[in-house]
Amino acid sequence: xFHFPVQIYYEDTDFSGVVYHPNFLKYFERARExxxxxxxxNQLWNEQGLGFAVYRSDMLCHDGVEFxxxxxxxxxxxxxxxxxxxxxxxxxxxxxxxxAVTATIEMVCMNxxxxxxxxxxxxxxxxxxxxxxxx
Amino acid sequence: xFHFPVQIYYEDTDFSGVVYHPNFLKYFERARExxxxxxxxNQLWNEQGLGFAVYRSDMLCHDGVEFxxxxxxxxxxxxxxxxxxxxxxxxxxxxxxxxAVTATIEMVCMNxxxxxxxxxxxxxxxxxxxxxxxx
Amino acid sequence: xFHFPVQIYYEDTDFSGVVYHPNFLKYFERARExxxxxxxxNQLWNEQGLGFAVYRSDMLCHDGVEFxxxxxxxxxxxxxxxxxxxxxxxxxxxxxxxxAVTATIEMVCMNxxxxxxxxxxxxxxxxxxxxxxxx
Amino acid sequence: xFHFPVQIYYEDTDFSGVVYHPNFLKYFERARExxxxxxxxNQLWNEQGLGFAVYRSDMLCHDGVEFxxxxxxxxxxxxxxxxxxxxxxxxxxxxxxxxAVTATIEMVCMNxxxxxxxxxxxxxxxxxxxxxxxx
Numbered sequence: 001x002f003h004f005p006v007q008i009y010y011e012d013t014d015f016s017g018v019v020y021h022p023n024f025l026k027y028f029e030r031a032r033e034x035x036x037x038x039x040x041x042n043q044l045w046n047e048q049g050l051g052f053a054v055y056r057s058d059m060l061c062h063d064g065v066e067f068x069x070x071x072x073x074x075x076x077x078x079x080x081x082x083x084x085x086x087x088x089x090x091x092x093x094x095x096x097x098x099x100a101v102t103a104t105i106e107m108v109c110m111n112x113x114x115x116x117x118x119x120x121x122x123x124x125x126x127x128x129x130x131x132x133x134x135x
Numbered sequence: 136x137f138h139f140p141v142q143i144y145y146e147d148t149d150f151s152g153v154v155y156h157p158n159f160l161k162y163f164e165r166a167r168e169x170x171x172x173x174x175x176x177n178q179l180w181n182e183q184g185l186g187f188a189v190y191r192s193d194m195l196c197h198d199g200v201e202f203x204x205x206x207x208x209x210x211x212x213x214x215x216x217x218x219x220x221x222x223x224x225x226x227x228x229x230x231x232x233x234x235a236v237t238a239t240i241e242m243v244c245m246n247x248x249x250x251x252x253x254x255x256x257x258x259x260x261x262x263x264x265x266x267x268x269x270x
Numbered sequence: 271x272f273h274f275p276v277q278i279y280y281e282d283t284d285f286s287g288v289v290y291h292p293n294f295l296k297y298f299e300r301a302r303e304x305x306x307x308x309x310x311x312n313q314l315w316n317e318q319g320l321g322f323a324v325y326r327s328d329m330l331c332h333d334g335v336e337f338x339x340x341x342x343x344x345x346x347x348x349x350x351x352x353x354x355x356x357x358x359x360x361x362x363x364x365x366x367x368x369x370a371v372t373a374t375i376e377m378v379c380m381n382x383x384x385x386x387x388x389x390x391x392x393x394x395x396x397x398x399x400x401x402x403x404x405x
Numbered sequence: 406x407f408h409f410p411v412q413i414y415y416e417d418t419d420f421s422g423v424v425y426h427p428n429f430l431k432y433f434e435r436a437r438e439x440x441x442x443x444x445x446x447n448q449l450w451n452e453q454g455l456g457f458a459v460y461r462s463d464m465l466c467h468d469g470v471e472f473x474x475x476x477x478x479x480x481x482x483x484x485x486x487x488x489x490x491x492x493x494x495x496x497x498x499x500x501x502x503x504x505a506v507t508a509t510i511e512m513v514c515m516n517x518x519x520x521x522x523x524x525x526x527x528x529x530x531x532x533x534x535x536x537x538x539x540x
Contacts, residue, residue, distance in 0.1 A: 142300075142308065144296075144299065144300050144303055144308075145299060145303070146296050146299065146300075161279075161281050164279065164280060164281065165277075165279050165281075168279055168280070173277065173279075173337070173338035174338055176337075176338070177337060177338040202308070202311075202312060203308035203309055203311070203312040
């Protein structure tokens, strides 16, 4: 399990007083970028023309998240194929006994023309040891 | 079927060149607000302390959406109970033969303390005639 | 004077109940994109590797803007040089007697390496007739 | 001088490849929230019905900021009156010799009806010692 803290700012909330729901997908992505490594993502894009795109996101919002909360984004992932990774992610409020938000997110590897590509072997090896680390 | 056009601006894209995926949830919500009516949502919140919260969003991204596209957000919905509505929404690029994004979104009625509430009878009647209109 | 309507959605507000101030810069940009033309901006970028970047934005927030408001974004602009345009923009709430937000925004023409470039003569001619139209 | 790091994610960029300019105002605000304290802001709002609103923001964008950058948001502020604070803020890219973005931002104290209010004496004392700390 990877843990990534996110502080909730004004920009994250809406007038109902809690976090605006699409923002949860942002926090999940920030957490994934930290697991993979922003530098690796940057290099992959600039040198090999490869990136990850979200193919599916299935998210359940159980509880509201409030301004000034520091949430814990919990992340696990596994390989479904050399094209696809599946991420199980959760958002926990401070001192909570169950997650506020849970999600399953599928990411596929694509080239700059948005055509499906196999992940480079080296990247798979790297990510697989990360996945083990976080399991 | 309700149709709602959204133009894609700089703010909607990321450096990969296409729309950043959480933004699709924003367009779906804008479209729902137009179906229900922003004034009705405003009144409901200010006078009765009631609002709609997304409980679940399950989204599939089939195709990238680009800067300057004017997309068509297509919306249908039905009642699952007096607490819950289910929305089938799609994003179509100009001249496309299939949707770029499809989603099923469940909304529940809540009070300002985020406790589940039955929708007022009058609202259900209004929405049901809307739902028929859009079916 | 160009007029561009923007409806305020959930995504635009924060928990204080009004529009989150950086979003005003988004509305100003949407309005500028409509004045210039999204297709022209797209072509300029893809065919000539040229774009506009905000160099300076000076914004005054006089009044809060609320959920469900349909604001009127008013825009005028002039040329300061072949590198730079200056935009006077305002946000008006419905039935207001003075603007809620006013701004002066300077845009410069840049290539994809973010080096200052003169605007193509043809573009200047086009924009100058637009500027006259909106004056 | 206060230092606050911000990592640049996908969500921060647009298709031109650099950070979308209104987002700089977000980073400035996050930094201010850390200087004042999110808990203090939360308490002030919930217990005394007071908040800070941006009255003016004057921002200069000298240089583009890129994906995966970890920027340093530098902040200094002073009191102009018991109603108003002025913030000098800058964004520095890693290893830069000059700031990428500079801004002067004026914040006023308001009640929940957006009427100008004097800051509570206790808050002024707290903030003044913060201001000294960061000078």
